[in-house]
Amino acid sequence: MKEDIIIQISNRLRDLRKEKNITLQELSEAAGVSKGMLSQVENSRAIPSLPVLLNLISSLQVDFNDFFKDINLLTPDSKVIFRKKEQYQFFEKENAEGFSYRRLFSTTVHDYHVDFVLLHLAQNAQRPPVSTEAFEFKYLLQGKVRYQIGEEFFDMEEGDSLFFDATELHNPVNSGDSEAILLVIYFFKERSL
16 A cells, blocks of 8 residues: 555645636636546546646646656555644535535555545535545544435435445535534546546
């Protein structure tokens, strides 16, 4: 098991875009990728192909050597990934109000990129249904959630879990009277876009 460098590249792209005050829309148009795809790449939810990555770096007007200079491409051959809670990484998704994501860590196991995330759902959280090129596991740590997957609805209480093919449209709704917290594990089959 090795820690993935995808997060380092994603963070570098997002940080450079924000430093240069470039919007997602502006960078996506300049690089020739959709705004949604760029958002997924910046949040380590999609792995860009080499041409897409090079277009993004070029569109940010950054030297390739400068882009990669602080990225650790060599990972120690360790069987353990340890993170202090201060190292958890917050990220956002577009069109999602009241959804707060905190990445615990991300790694590659065999052919799968695995992403471990805590999702906090405010009482008024809302977003349109989404699909993801992954399998997803959800475990409700706190609160109540009504989870829609396709045409089916699942009423979750603390301790309940779901596992599903996330290419199906899906959406959680906080159905309780306080914040809900889900442990989410994404299993992405490694492939280029």
